[in-house]
Amino acid sequence: MRLLALSAVSVALTSAVVGHGFYQKQQFYPTVVYLTKSSPSLAVLYLQAFVCALILGKLIRKIFFGQLRAAETEHLIERLWYAVTETCLAFTVFRDDFSPRFVALFTLLLFLKCFHWLTEDRVDYMERSPVISWLFHIRALTLFILLAAADLGLIVHAYHSVVSRGASVQLVFGFEYAILLTMVLTVVFKYILHSIDLRSTNPWENKAVFMLYTELCTGFIKVILYVAFMAIMIKIHTFPLFAIRPMYLTMRQFKKAATDAIMSRRAIRNMNTLYPDATPEELQSTDNVCIICREEMTTGAKRLPCNHIFHTSCLRSWFQRQQTCPTCRMDILRTQGPAQPRADAARPPAPPAPPPPPQAVAQPAPPQPNLPPGMVPPFPGLFPLWPPWVPQAGPMPIPPAADATNAQVNSFGAPVTGTAPTPQAGTTEAGTAPATRSFSSGFPEFPGFPPHPPPPFLMPGLVPPQMLGLPPMPPPPDDLSGLSEEELREMEGQERRHLQARVECLRNIQTLLDAAVVQMQQYSALVVTLGMPGSSVPQSDTSHPSAASTSAMAQDGTITTSSKPATSLNDDTEGTSEVGAGATSPGAVGEDDPSSEPDTSELRRRRLQRLQNPAIQ
Amino acid sequence: MVLSCFIILLLTLNPPEGIVAGEESSSLFFLHYHGLLVGPEGTCFEGGVFPAVMTFPPDYPLSPPKMRFTCEMFHPNIYPDGRVCISILHAPGDDPMGYESSAERWSPVQSVEKILLSVVSMLAEPNDESGANVDASKMWREDRAQFDKIAHQLVRKSLGL
Numbered sequence: 065m066r067l068l069a070l071s072a073v074s075v076a077l078t079s080a081v082v083g084h085g086f087y088q089k090q091q092f093y094p095t096v097v098y099l100t101k102s103s104p105s106l107a108v109l110y111l112q113a114f115v116c117a118l119i120l121g122k123l124i125r126k127i128f129f130g131q132l133r134a135a136e137t138e139h140l141i142e143r144l145w146y147a148v149t150e151t152c153l154a155f156t157v158f159r160d161d162f163s164p165r166f167v168a169l170f171t172l173l174l175f176l177k178c179f180h181w182l183t184e185d186r187v188d189y190m191e192r193s194p195v196i197s198w199l200f201h202i203r204a205l206t207l208f209i210l211l212a213a214a215d216l217g218l219i220v221h222a223y224h225s226v227v228s229r230g231a232s233v234q235l236v237f238g239f240e241y242a243i244l245l246t247m248v249l250t251v252v253f254k255y256i257l258h259s260i261d262l263r264s265t266n267p268w269e270n271k272a273v274f275m276l277y278t279e280l281c282t283g284f285i286k287v288i289l290y291v292a293f294m295a296i297m298i299k300i301h302t303f304p305l306f307a308i309r310p311m312y313l314t315m316r317q318f319k320k321a322a323t324d325a326i327m328s329r330r331a332i333r334n335m336n337t338l339y340p341d342a343t344p345e346e347l348q349s350t351d352n353v354c355i356i357c358r359e360e361m362t363t364g365a366k367r368l369p370c371n372h373i374f375h376t377s378c379l380r381s382w383f384q385r386q387q388t389c390p391t392c393r394m395d396i397l398r399t400q401g402p403a404q405p406r407a408d409a410a411r412p413p414a415p416p417a418p419p420p421p422p423q424a425v426a427q428p429a430p431p432q433p434n435l436p437p438g439m440v441p442p443f444p445g446l447f448p449l450w451p452p453w454v455p456q457a458g459p460m461p462i463p464p465a466a467d468a469t470n471a472q473v474n475s476f477g478a479p480v481t482g483t484a485p486t487p488q489a490g491t492t493e494a495g496t497a498p499a500t501r502s503f504s505s506g507f508p509e510f511p512g513f514p515p516h517p518p519p520p521f522l523m524p525g526l527v528p529p530q531m532l533g534l535p536p537m538p539p540p541p542d543d544l545s546g547l548s549e550e551e552l553r554e555m556e557g558q559e560r561r562h563l564q565a566r567v568e569c570l571r572n573i574q575t576l577l578d579a580a581v582v583q584m585q586q587y588s589a590l591v592v593t594l595g596m597p598g599s600s601v602p603q604s605d606t607s608h609p610s611a612a613s614t615s616a617m618a619q620d621g622t623i624t625t626s627s628k629p630a631t632s633l634n635d636d637t638e639g640t641s642e643v644g645a646g647a648t649s650p651g652a653v654g655e656d657d658p659s660s661e662p663d664t665s666e667l668r669r670r671r672l673q674r675l676q677n678p679a680i681q
Numbered sequence: 682m683v684l685s686c687f688i689i690l691l692l693t694l695n696p697p698e699g700i701v702a703g704e705e706s707s708s709l710f711f712l713h714y715h716g717l718l719v720g721p722e723g724t725c726f727e728g729g730v731f732p733a734v735m736t737f738p739p740d741y742p743l744s745p746p747k748m749r750f751t752c753e754m755f756h757p758n759i760y761p762d763g764r765v766c767i768s769i770l771h772a773p774g775d776d777p778m779g780y781e782s783s784a785e786r787w788s789p790v791q792s793v794e795k796i797l798l799s800v801v802s803m804l805a806e807p808n809d810e811s812g813a814n815v816d817a818s819k820m821w822r823e824d825r826a827q828f829d830k831i832a833h834q835l836v837r838k839s840l841g842l
Contacts, residue, residue, distance in 0.1 A: 135736075355789055355790050356742050356743070356789045357742065358742075378789075381740070381743055382743055382789065385743055385744070385772070388788075390788050390789045390790055391788075391790050393788065
């Protein structure tokens with residue numbers, strides 16, 4: 065409506081001015097001279113030309129675009145303001161060759177730019193309009209051809225004029241049209257991509273990738289053009305102030321496209337390789353609506369390391385913008401490390417895990433996928449609690465105290481082991497653990513026998529806790545039929561290791577028990593000998609050295625025959641223990657003891673006799 | 682398309698408090714969506730009914746929508762032309778004010794209700810750190826009485842009084 069008023073006014077003014085001139089001069093040629101000489105009539109004529117251009121623009125728009133959408137108009141006006149400002153800046157740079165022709169050329173440039181922008185918007189609109197008519201395709205194709213032809217023609221014209229008449233304002237036009245030509249190229253590529261997408265019935269997943277690369281390529285060309293233009297302009301003319309803004313924008317866009325391409329490539333590769341597909345159970349356990357498109361997920365969903373599930377296609381388009389989880393904003397690229405073990409954890413625990421300290425193994429349940437990283441995978445079929453001194457007994461790794469307490473907590477917390485024996489074992493171990501620890505620190509080389517045997521009076525205090533610490537019967541392992549072949553094989557390997565450790569422990573127990581028997585015999589023998597001093601001191605004084613001397617004498621004969629378990633004992637131990645061991649049967653000692661006590665002389669005689677007997681044998 | 686219908690349905694069936702869901706849009710695919718926001722109680726905008734238009738980009742859940750008040754507004758976080766400047770409507774990457782952390786930016790999880798609630802709470806508690814309207818920010822900080830007076834005038838104007 066405003067345009068109509070404007071054109072009416074301009075036409076009225078023009079006709080008035082022309083009529084007035086013709087009325088005054090009466091002839092054609094003087095009238096033209098008069099009109100071009102008087103400024104007001106020239107202004108009116110310029111206005112008329114502008115209005116004509118506007119009407120022509122409207123006409124072309126009507127032919128090629130039909131009705132403009134609101135967004136398109138808004139976009140056009142916004143861009144037009146910047147373009148007009150830049151054109152004015154360009155006028156200041158080229159004020160020397162300012163002429164009507166120059167203004168006309170800039171107007172033409174603006175005019176063409178407007179149509180380029182409109183074409184770009186239109187092609188972008190293709191993506192989201194459901195029905196694309198044949199008219200649209202015909203219009204778009206003719207537009208492409210016309211715009212490209214105009215750009216090419218004007219570039220050639222600018223090139224020839226620069227070559228023939230030297231650098232002038234035509235250089236600027238040449239570059240501007242070159243930029244516009246790349247724009248047409250981008251738009252054509254996009255149009256082709258959109259057309260392919262429209263043809264196929266299901267959405268084309270790789271379209272966005274191609275779009276990104278198209279933008280990357282044309283962005284690169286534009287950046288090169290702008291840099292070259294900048295360099296040439298600075299060299300032959302002045303600093304092209306008007307080109308700063310578009311150049312900066314182009315560079316920023318290119319940089320963004322480049323980083324987007326790299327980052328999204330990385331994120332999408334991660335998504336395809338690292339992140340597991342969401343299983344139907346996972347989908348059912350959560351609200352199975354993809355938060356991006358708000359449609360239900362049935363297939364083609366991926367689980368991110370943060371356990372959020374989305375459609376693969378939705379994730380792909382989101383990763384092209386940002387590489388974070390849409391829900392929790394976890395940076396996908398930065399958390400590559402944690403993502404890996406988590407993917408592993410979904411599978412059964414890996415075999416190279418070190419043989420777990422038996423105390424930590426308190427859960428006869430199948431391996432659970434989500435273990436905290438520090439925890440040893442629990443394993444079925446093991447004793448819930450191992451005797452506390454075992455870890456120190458062999459080549460088994462000594463678990464830190466925290467681990468042991470952890471295992472305690474675990475065994476109480478686990479529903480399967482919360483049966484009668486376990487708490488009992490837990491309490492006994494809790495009670496004995498400090499004692500055994502101090503014990504082990506006193507004698508670091510437990511495996512064989514301590515080089516210096518504990519003094520006999522220590523033994524009675526130590527043995528009972530060890531007996532108490534014996535493990536209760538383990539609860540039977542859970543059903544093994546649910547395990548997979550791989551898990552079973554792995555379990556077999558671990559079981560064997562555990563079995564070896566257990567057999568080793570049992571052997572140690574045997575050695576210990578044998579040693580204990582020996583020590584008990586020695587102890588009782590000592591009680592027999594030392595029990596005397598309570599009644600008569602001087603006689604015991606004489607008997608003790610004699611026993612020692614006789615034992616030394618008997619050593620050669622007895623050591624091979626009677627002390628099988630004590631092969632690793634050192635001489636001191638043997639010296640004392642043989643006193644008892646020399647008495648071939650403990651029963652004989654027990655039988656003799658009560659009778660020998662009353663009469664010391666009788667006892668001494670008997671002992672001498674007994675000591676002599678093995679030597680005779 | 683499905684999405685926009687969903688949002689419209691959701692808003693008309695179950696509008697959050699203080700928001701009057703508006704009618705359809707002028708354009709074909711509900712890309713422009715008109716609505717009325719009610720000024721929150723206990724603030725200087727109490728009682729006002731402010732028309733606004735929300736514009737959805739073609740790649741909507743991936744890019745944030747834009748919101749613009751179509752009436753005259755005087756608020757530190759609303760540009761003089763009515764555009765709303767809150768962090769939830771900014772895509773990470775472009776930061777017009779240079780202070781927002783990416784945690785409070787747009788993500789597809791944000792829904793239309795969340796945006797509207799954010800805008801309502803923005804009306805109640807302006808953030809004068811990021812002055813979209815510098816005059817309003819300055820007045821909010823230094824001359825609250827005058828700000829309230831202008832806000833009341835706007836409320837009256839919005840009600841047609």
